[in-house]
Amino acid sequence: MDKSFPLSGFGSAALHAGHKQDPLYAHVTPIYASSTFVYDEAEQGMRRFSGEEEGYIYSRWGNPNFSEAERKIVALEAFGLKDEKGNELQLKALLHSSGMAALSSLMISNLKKGDKVLSHYSLYSGLEELITKILPQYGVEAIITDLRDLNKAKEAIKANPGIKLMHLETPANPTLKCVDILELTTLAKEKNILVSIDNTFATPYLQQPFRFGVDYVFHSTTKFLNGHGTAIGGVLVGRDLAKMNGDVTKTQRILGSNSNPFDAFLLNLGLKTLELRMERHCSNAMEVAKFLAGHAAVAKVNYNGLETHPDYAVAKKQMKHAGAMMSFELKNGKQAGVDFMNKLKMCVRTVSLGTAETILCHPASMTHYAIPDEEKEKYGITEGLIRLSVGLENIQDILNDFDQALR
Ligand SMILES: Cc1ncc(COP(=O)(O)O)c(C=O)c1O
Numbered sequence: 001m002d003k004s005f006p007l008s009g010f011g012s013a014a015l016h017a018g019h020k021q022d023p024l025y026a027h028v029t030p031i032y033a034s035s036t037f038v039y040d041e042a043e044q045g046m047r048r049f050s051g052e053e054e055g056y057i058y059s060r061w062g063n064p065n066f067s068e069a070e071r072k073i074v075a076l077e078a079f080g081l082k083d084e085k086g087n088e089l090q091l092k093a094l095l096h097s098s099g100m101a102a103l104s105s106l107m108i109s110n111l112k113k114g115d116k117v118l119s120h121y122s123l124y125s126g127l128e129e130l131i132t133k134i135l136p137q138y139g140v141e142a143i144i145t146d147l148r149d150l151n152k153a154k155e156a157i158k159a160n161p162g163i164k165l166m167h168l169e170t171p172a173n174p175t176l177k178c179v180d181i182l183e184l185t186t187l188a189k190e191k192n193i194l195v196s197i198d199n200t201f202a203t204p205y206l207q208q209p210f211r212f213g214v215d216y217v218f219h220s221t222t223k224f225l226n227g228h229g230t231a232i233g234g235v236l237v238g239r240d241l242a243k244m245n246g247d248v249t250k251t252q253r254i255l256g257s258n259s260n261p262f263d264a265f266l267l268n269l270g271l272k273t274l275e276l277r278m279e280r281h282c283s284n285a286m287e288v289a290k291f292l293a294g295h296a297a298v299a300k301v302n303y304n305g306l307e308t309h310p311d312y313a314v315a316k317k318q319m320k321h322a323g324a325m326m327s328f329e330l331k332n333g334k335q336a337g338v339d340f341m342n343k344l345k346m347c348v349r350t351v352s353l354g355t356a357e358t359i360l361c362h363p364a365s366m367t368h369y370a371i372p373d374e375e376k377e378k379y380g381i382t383e384g385l386i387r388l389s390v391g392l393e394n395i396q397d398i399l400n401d402f403d404q405a406l407r
Contacts, residue, residue, distance in 0.1 A: 010079050010205060011275035018072030018268075020064075031265045032064045061253055065264035066095045070235070072271050073225070076204040077217055077237050089210060092244035093237040094252055095264060099200065099220025100126050101257035102234030106196055106216055107131065107165075109243075109251040113139030115164040118156055120147035120179060121378050122172040124198065124220075125368045128379075131167070147179045148311065150187065157191055168214075169198035171315065174327045174363040174387040175380035176201075176302045178311035181318055182212040189213060200224070200354075205278045206320045215239055223354030224324070227270040227277050231263035277356070277392060281324035284358075284398060285390040291399050292328050297336070297406045299384075301328045324391075325353060327363070329384040330406075337362065337386050343405035346397060353389035358398050360388050 001016045022029055037056040039045040047053035056062055070093040081089040096102035107130065111117060117131050121144060131142040143160050145152045147168065157163055166188045170178045181197065188195045196216035197209045203224045209217050219225055221233035238244040252258065259267075282305075289303035301308075304315035305322030315322055330336035341349050347358040351366050361367060368381045376382070390398065 009275075010076065013075050013079055014072070014205075014274045015272045017075030018068045018070070020068070029064060029068050029265070029268065031261045032059075033261050034063075035059050059261070060256055060258045063258075063261055063264070065261040065268065066259050069093075069095050069221075069259075069264045069267045069271065072268065073204075073219070073221075073235050073237060076271070076274070077199075077208060077210055079204065079208070081208060081210055089239070090241060091210065091237050091239055092241050093235050094244065094248060095221070095259045095267075096234040096236065096252065096257045097259055097263075098232045098257075099124075099218070099222060099234035100130070101252075101255070102218055102220075102236040103127050103130060103198075104255065105248055105252045105257060106167075106218060106236050107135060107140070108255070109247040110165050110194060110196075111135065111140045114162055116141045116143055116160050116162040117165045117167055118143045118145070118147075118153070118160070118163045118193070119167045120145060120169075120172070120177075122175045122177045122380050123169050124173045124200075125370050127167070127169070127198070129370055147184060148177060148314075150180070150183055153184060153187055157187070157193070163191070163193055165194045165196060167196045167198070169200075170207075170318075171201045171304055171311075171323060171325065173201065173325075174302075174367065174385065176304050176309065176311070176323075176325060176327060177380065178304060178314040178318075180314050181207075181209055181214065185213045201323055201325050202319055203274060203278055205275055206282070206323055207318055210237075210239060212318070221267050222352060224278065224281070225271055225274065225354075226267050227273065227354060227356060228266070229352060229355035229357075230270075231266045233259055233263055233267055278321070278324070280392050281390055282321035284392070284395050285324045285326060286322065287395050288388070288390050288398055288402070289326055291402065292326075295406060297330055297332075299329045299331045302326055325387070325389055327385050327387045329382060329386070333384040334362075334364075337384050340405050341386065344401055345404065346393070346401045347391075353387070355389065356392045358389065358391035358393060358401075360386055363387050 048055045073093045074091045078089040195214040200220045217237045293301045303326035351361045
């Protein structure tokens, strides 16, 4: 695409941004399944190592399929945003082998012995384990409080002068609780605390956290960005280019948490239709949420698009639509939930989220199994809770399947 042509729509950017003309003129960037890249002469290799000449060296360090996905994700997270000087916001993304790998790079490259990380209840369980069980072994402490209450955030910061990073997940997995990104980022900046945010549930189409001044945006690309459930991946996007090109890149390379060309190829394909998919995901989700909220067998629905959700106002303030994720409880508790899931004829029983198909899981025994029972309540993970990722089917089929399974 001609770089001088300004793209006015997010959907066009999702299709065209990040793509570079293939040297053999393939329309779609082919899969560069090559561990290493050659030099015309030894001096060229030396120049690439020293950074004097741009070019690939070794696929743990970078690969054309990774770069295309990284450029596209940067274009989407920065779409329409300006920096303090009014110029287009510059960001750098690093694609990883999984979401957990990208979160590990974030933590390891920003925290050292004696530092503290501040976060909140209702977090993806893998991240919760990383910060409360693994990082403490290296002298990094996790402070977990209810960051939906600004006073609690202030108290935690006052009581813990060593807080270096505030990590947010909004909407959070699986309760859909939201925190106020602007309010918390403003507070963190006053205290020189870095802010990272897990934007997996929202995607850059629904929420652009860099608009509110955060330092890092993270995605499990396994989910909506890939969109088809075909590959595990994670991405860390940062606004401090020197840090991203320095410590963060170094950490990723040393840990060896690079993606692979095939998964990155699949991610690039998925990203192209992000806008279209999210519009349909969200409109279907709203219909499903209304259906569940009005059903006699349903005790509770957690969906940010319903005015009854405690974080409806916060979600509305920072998201374009309420998203495709929700969770709900049936009146007769866990057994009713199990019976409902077993009766489904089209919707799929599986973990993960953000696939084209509607999928459901039971967080207490599946995705959040590792969280101790006594902690589960604080995280809002009740025994009867079912998590739902609404897909792209024709809405009537989702409703018909739910209707027959609830009978
Ligand atoms: C919100 C959220 N963050 C992070 C992760 C971890 O990502 P991955 O499974 O790609 O490592 C997940 C996975 O379910 C998630 O749902």
